[in-house]
Amino acid sequence: MARVKKGCEIWAIGGGKGGTGKSFVTGNIGTYLASRGKRVILIDADIGGANLHTILGVSRPRTSLTDFFERKASLADLIVCCDSSNMGLVTGDLHSIDSGNIRYTQKLRLFRQIRTLETDYILIDLGSGSHANTVDAFLLADKMIIVLVPEITAIENMYHFMKNVLFKKLKISLGSRGFKEFLQDTWRNRTTYGIKNIKELIDYLRKHSTEVREVLDRELSGFRIYLIMNQIRHTSEISIGFSVRSVCMKYFGFKTHYVGYIEYEDLVWRCVNEQRPYLQSYPSSRCAKEIGRIAENLVEGRQIKMTYS
Amino acid sequence: MPGEDYRRYFEILELQPDASFSEVRNAYLHLKRLYSTESIVIHPIANEFSEESRQEVLQRIEDAYERLSALFQDNGSAYTGSRGQPLGPEEAGDVHEHVSFSGETLRQIRQGLGIKLHEIAFATKIRLQYLENIESERFGDLPPEVYLRGYIVNYARCLSLDSGRVARDYMKRYRDWKKKS
The missing domain is CATH 1.10.287 (Helix Hairpins)
Structure with a gap:
């Protein structure tokens, strides 16, 4: 695996629909990296639906992100140990009800502290939905990762999430250069300009001025979402990842990296219900190997190739 | 160009x-x-x-x-189709319409695509020896019919061929041989 040169790398795992296996993927990629000698900290930011600790077989911790937001505790003090000495966990909130109202400054404070943690990788489980909180946190990561299952409802929610992320990205990129109102006006009056989708919006914006075009080209050239297909029941479903990658490029105009897939496996939910960490219980299973490959691909920034289907 | x-x-x-x-x-x-x-x-x-x-x-x-x-x-590595004609994009899907798939046809198509047999073995998890036997139609050295059909389907998919048709043609040849022997 490649050496991380400066500081740690933050990976955020999100993706619209609930139940696609984000927590399972996060927990097990983390476990894999830790087993390869990397220092890993997992943060369960699925505020209101945190269960990463269950997946890892850790009993419910007493401290959580609530303490960070409400008591201004430092993030480093909230880390609890997992089975592996290389891995720590900050669990999400299970009691605070006002979780939707975390201010942007609070989130920035969280990310500032995340960056100071002494570790190699920080994996943030964002939970489902396309809430502004989730979108913001997703964009602040070094690698944005989506976990998808081969179901039309999951794909639908994923597109919604992606569009929200991309729009927010445009807002941040253009907003900081004084084009916030231009963007909002354009979108509000999109029917007048004949804009039907986000790609046409970007095409329209690019024509505005050289400055806007340069900003967009620069910001979008580095924009990339990493895609994981989970719960594959048939080999033909592997290609859905390639199809989604194609649609993102050709219809939305941004890059995705398809880093791998994980087969559907009954043992997984049995492990989860028994609160046994899957990767440690079945280290040589096919799922475990697929998880390992995904983790390596994410580290290296590689993607899988289409094989004969 | x-x-x-x-x-x-x-x-x-x-x-x-x-x-x-x-x-x-x-x-x-x-x-x-x-x-x-x-x-x-x-x-x-x-x-x-x-x-x-x-x-x-x-x-x-x-x-x-x-x-x-x-x-x-x-570059000389073109896939020319089994009729010896250059393959146009429109006919790519059904260029083999009038061909009956034998072991030899499969070999030719594979070689035309520039795919090595061990690559097929890797992609399909079929043993190399079986693939060689399939192409050479050494029917006696092949696994039982039910397994063989699955192998042919997977192999045909590797070459982006209509696997149903390939299996039908090939298995007919196999059964003809079986009747004779």
Whole structure:
């Protein structure tokens, strides 16, 4: 695996629909990296639906992100140990009800502290939905990762999430250069300009001025979402990842990296219900190997190739 | 064509510039199917994109495939189809309409695509020896019929062929041999 040169790398795992296996993927990629000698900290930011600790077989911790937001505790003090000495966990909130109202400054404070943690990788489980909180946190990561299952409802929610992320990205990129109102006006009056989708919006914006075009080209050239297909029941479903990658490029105009897939496996939910960490219980299973490959691909920034289907 | 930007065509087919012809063909068939049929990937955004833009995407895919086919032909590794004719993009899907698939035809198609037998073995997890026996039609050294059919289907998929037809033709040859022996 490649050496991380400066500081740690933050990976955020999100993706619209609930139940696609984000927590399972996060927990097990983390476990894999830790087993390869990397220092890993997992943060369960699925505020209101945190269960990463269950997946890892850790009993419910007493401290959580609530303490960070409400008591201004430092993030480093909230880390609890997992089975592996290389891995720590900050669990999400299970009691605070006002979780939707975390201010942007609070989130920035969280990310500032995340960056100071002494570790190699920080994996943030964002939970489902396309809430502004989730979108913001997703964009602040070094690698944005989506976990998808081969179901039309999951794909639908994923597109919604992606569009929200991309729009927010445009807002941040253009907003900081004084084009916030231009963007909002354009979108509000999109029917007048004949804009039907986000790609046409970007095409329209690019024509505005050289400055806007340069900003967009620069910001979008580095924009990339990493895609994981989970719960594959048939080999033909592997290609859905390639199809989604194609649609993102050709219809939305941004890059995705398809880093791998994980087969559907009954043992997984049995492990989860028994609160046994899957990767440690079945280290040589096919799922475990697929998880390992995904983790390596994410580290290296590689993607899988289409094989004969 | 010197100076022509082939990178662009690889990009349209979502491939790296060092892709082999079989990768080009696979990507082309995949994308063509994706944008010409309704699927769970397209359906949720179908109303956002006009029929026009879909046709435009398809046209670009066709163009890219045509250019890249020509490129591979110039380099001498072209897939010329079993009729000895250069393969046009339109006929790529059903060029073998009038062919009966024997072990030898499969071998020719595979070699035409520039795919090594061990690559097939790797992709299908079929033992190399069996693949050799399939191509040489050493029927006596092949596994029982039920397994064999599965092997043929997987092998045919590797070559982007109509696996049902290939299996039908090949298994007929197998059964004819069985009757005789």
